[in-house]
Amino acid sequence: MAVAIVQRQPISRVAPIAWLIAPALLLFVLFFALPFGVMAVMSFFSGNPVSNPNAVLTTRHYERFIYDSAGIYHDALWATLRIGLITTVISLLIGYPLAHWMARMQSRLGHALVLMAVIAPMLTGIVVRTFAWMTILQDKGVINTMLMQWGLIEKPLPLMYNEFGTVVALVHIYVPFMVLTLTGVIGRIDERLEQAARSLGAGRLRAFVEVTLPLSLPGILAGSLLVFALSISAYVTPSLMGGTNVLTLPMLIAQQVGTSFNPNFAGALGIILLLVSLVIVVAYNKILTRLSGEQGLA
Amino acid sequence: MISRRSALRTGAGFAAAATLAAPSILHAQTKTLKITTWGGKWGDIMKATVLPAFEKEFKCTVSADQSFPFLPKLQASPKNDPLYDVFHTNSNEQWSAVGEGLVMDKITVKEVPNVADVYPYAVSDKVVGISIFTSAIGLGYRTDKGLAKPTSWKDLADPKLAGSRGGYIIPVNSLGQCHLMMLGKVYGKGLQDLDAAYKALEALKPIKLVDFTGQMEKMLLSGEVSMGVIHDSGIYRYDGQNQPVDFAGPSEGVMALEQVLNVTPSSKVKELAFAYIDYMLRPDVQKVLAEGVWYSPSNKKVKLDAKYDAKLYTTEAKVAQLIQPDWKWYNARKEDIDARVTKLLKG
Structure with a gap:
């Protein structure tokens, strides 16, 4: 019996959580x-x-990118990061107030309804949503047709086949990710802290800026990183909405694999995109850490 | 001692096991041919009639991959056990594949008897494998916009068409690549005169560019584009639907968009693969597919109905108008061309 117990001990050292993580x-x-x-x-x-x-x-393959004799790779990297950053900032500006409102909502029914409204677009595929934006923004789309019929414009506005159209569609697709991430974090902030600040004389804005906003920085960081990562790796939306005026690294990677049949250069582009993104993420984390006065947020 | 009940139970068990194992035994005896093929109407016809008839006649099963792009998947599979036995693509991809030893150089009458009946273009030195059909790349246009039927590739440069002419994102579309070469021929010294082609391409701005022919079809049908580069099949397939679109083959010639079949050198069912190509070249099979999707058949013996015969490339004189691009030449400088046209068409 004693022998049996001794033999079983090493097995019991494997924590149950390890099996769950496996x-x-x-x-x-x-x-x-x-x-x-x-x-x-x-x-x-x-x-x-x-x-x-x-x-x-x-x-x-790396030299080809670094020396960029073709004159398109550096532009593509910059366009990728620019679209990612703009999409992230706009998603944050749209998503934060909505997430704050949802988190502070007293009515359970109201919260559930808004949550459903936020999640509903995610039930439709990205391709379908992008095509929907195309029907709205193209030259013969809903907006341009209406404006021209009303005599407000003579030529269609350039709403598509550019970075503007790409960012509009990306923001629409990724705002729910920002809202859902922020709602969880803001919801966990003790509302009494804000009330205490206000009872000590702080105005609504000051209480928000000095109490709620710093405490929600982990959510801002997580949501921003999520949206940034999704935006810079997006392929379908930039290629459909951007036409030839937008060239991002994921589009170049797809081109190299699918039509130039050069997976090696595609691999190099993928590694470069990952490394550059990691540098930005680490820098962003450090800046937010310094702003919040904490040791680390992510 | 074995009781009657346990004997019955054991017997039933064996019977059940034998029944369950039977399909796998059958499957092991049945050869599987792995092919690539298109989707859409072509895929519907293939799956509804062409492939089942082949499976029945040759007592095999056909596993058809319709998820494009095919070449990267073939590249990723082991050379001695390729993902496909028969590789169906357009001509430019076959040239990339043969460069890596992924498909055969040539298919002759020895392996595929029906090769004896094809037009010369189907086995020319511009084709790796064998072209079983071709389309003609020319100009599609709206008939309700007061435009005269285009007679020259230069008609696409008409200033009236600024912003409503259509082309392709050249790095990703072989029709766009063909158009670029054709611009070299029309405005310069020939298909390989890239400088003239770049200059002519720039003069076409503003131009709406798309990735796939399907998008071009939609743009023409919606009126977003009034005239665009497209293959005849992409227009003729709307025959009888009262759509205000038509196709024109410019006088300088039309580019051939070949549907090429080839066999992977290490295929485990090579004989079956050749039999499939031979089957696809049979006049009755060619007729069904040609009339289904408006492709010009390669087999000279195919007799199409008058409506199709009038428009498709079905005589020696007609096929003489087809210009076959030198894809080996193009692929060798594709990266430079891609970079140049990407910069040129941006903005």
């Missing part, structure tokens, strides 16, 4: 770490080293 970990390793590793390795080869014995190690 599926997620396996998923992460199989569908992120492993493909990412393959992509990183491929980006340093001239061809596919598995099927092509002549494939050699090279840094030429």
Whole structure:
């Protein structure tokens, strides 16, 4: 009996939580770490080293991007980041007041209805929503047709096939992510803190700026990072809404894989996008940490 | 001692196991042919009639992939056990594939007897594998906008069409690539005169650019575009639907958009793959598909109904108007061309 207990001890050392984490970990390793590793390795080869014995190690894909003799890659990176940043800021400006209102709503029914309204667009696919925006913003779309019929404009306004149209559609798609993230964080902020500030003489605005806003910074950070990450990796919406006037790195990556059949350069572009994004995310985290006076937010 | 009940139970168990195993045994004996093929109307006809008839005749199953793009998937599969046995794409992708040793160079009458009956363009030195159909890339236009039927590629540059002419995002669309080469021929010294082509392309701005021919069809049908580059099939398929659109083959010639079949060198069912290509070249199969999607058949022996025969490229004289691009030449400089046209058409 004593022997049996001794033998069982090592098994019992595996915490139950480890078994619960295992599926997620396996998923992460199989569908992120492993493909990412393959992509990183491929980006340093001239061809596919598995099927092509002549494939050699090279840094030429990175050099191609860095020297940019074609004159399009740096522009594409900047356009990707610019669209991501603008989409994030606008989503935050739209999403924060809505999230604050939802979090402070007393009525459970009202909260449920607004929540449904926020989530409802997510029940429709991104492609469908983007096509809906196309029917609204294109030259013969709802807005331009109406304005022209009313005689307010003679030529269609350039609402689509540019960054404006791309950002409009992206904001519409990603605002729910911002709202849902912020609502959870703002909802957990003790309302009495704001009331205490006001009872000590702070106005509504000052109480918000000095109490609620700093306490909601973790939500702002999480929501912003989520929307930023989704925006810079978006492919369908920029390619449909941007036409030829918008060229982002995900579009270039798809082009390299799908029509230039160069997965190695596509891999290099993917790594570059990830590295640049990581630098921005770390910097953003540090700035918000400093602003909130805390040690770390994420 | 085995009781009657346990003997019956055991027997029933064996019977059940045998029943369950039977489909897998059958499956193991039935060869599977893995192919790529298009979706849409073409895919509907293939799945409804063409493929079931082939499966029945050759006692096999066909696994058809309709999710484009196919070449990256073939690239990612092991060379000695390719994802596809028969590779159906347009010509430009076949040239990329053959460069990597993913498909065969040529298919001859020895492997596919019906090759003996095809027009010369289907097996020309501009084609890797064999072209089973072709479309003609020309100009589609609205007939309700007071436009004369275009006779030249230069008609697309008419200032009246500023903002309502349509083209393609050249890096991702082979019709756009064909159009670029054609601009070199029309405005310069030939299909390979890229400088003349770039200059002519810039002169077409403002131009609405799309990724796929399906989008161009929609733009023409909605009136968003009054005249655009498109293949004849993309217009003729609306025949009888009272749509105000028509197709014109310019006098300088039309570019061939070939539907090419090829076999992967390491296919485990190569004979079946060749039999499939031979089957696709049979006059009766060609007729069904040609009339279904308005593609010009490669087999000279196909007799189409008068309506189709009048418009499609079905005689030696007609197919002589088809210009086949040199995709090997184009693919070798595709990256430079992509960068140049991306900058040129931006803004």
